Amino acid sequence: MKYLNLNTTFAPLGKSIEFDNFIFNGGEPHIKILEKLTDENELTITIRIRSFNDVGLLLIATDALRRMEVENIHLVVPYFPAARQDRVMVAGESLSVKVYADLINAQNYRSVTILDAHSEVTPALLSRVKNISNHQFVTTCLQNKKDYVLISPDGGALKKVYKLAQFLNGVPVVECSKLRDVKTGKLSGFKVYTDDLEGKTCVIVDDICDGGGTFLGLAKELKEKNCGELILIVTHGIFSKGLDKLTEVFDKVFSTDSFSNIENTLGFNQVSLDEKILS
DSSP: OEEEESSTTOOSSSOBOOEEEEEOTTSOEEEEEOSOOTTOOEEEEEOOOOSHHHHHHHHHHHHHHHHTTOOEEEEEOSSOTTTTOOSOOSTTOOOHHHHHHHHHHTTTOSEEEEESOSSSHHHHHSTTEEEEOSHHHHHHHTTTOOSEEEEEOSHHHHHHHHHHHHHTTSOOEEEEEEEEOTTTOOEEEEEESOSOOTTOEEEEEEEEESSOHHHHHHHHHHHHTTOOSEEEEEEEEOOTTOSHHHHHHOSEEEEESSSOOOOOBTTEEEEOOOTTTTO
8 A cells, every 4th residue: 555645744654655746826736746656556645634725735636646547545534624513503604514525525535534533423424434433542642541530521522432431441431511602602611520539530532622621621620529630632632722721730631643743742742643543
């Protein structure tokens, strides 16, 4: 298997074939595959999609490969764009995740691999999808950890957290909830459904961290319930407001490099995606 890694700093499965790409003055992406692939029948594209420009690069790369007679193309896109826009909450909005899914389905990839989908909507919209769980990633983060509880940050994460707990041989789960104003996005009403955490290590697990408001609000409530060490594990770290506030509150924050490359610090560890986690 050969790989076309469309992000130069992201090579989760192996070294990329050589290519050149740039943006024309008019804003259009351009790509040129530099290796001869006439004898190759199968290839995997890996990409971080963070904008429609990235989608454009993916589409023209796919076209270039097909014109070189590469018949079987697989796609690995661990962070699936617009996964949180998986329902129409207010009149006038788009179902954005379907827009992205339709564009990708139209390419007729042999398989599409995503990691820790935000909800069941994204896998349902994609053809020939492989939705990889966060189990191996979380196991990597919790090496040698004992006597901890998993924290489900809200109802949306509950099903996945219980599956993870089962994979981790029955680790206890503490359920939490919050309120979100669908018009403003403002969070409030954080609740932790237990009386006393008895100083136990609390591990919040979720798929995405954007600004971090959910986790900061929960951390405050967990401390009031007598938690011990606080650990945050998120598969896709956007961290739009930085890491400073999170690393002040949490003893350790973990994420993968599915969205961007972030330098490790005393309070933050980024786990590089590889074949073990993505299989």
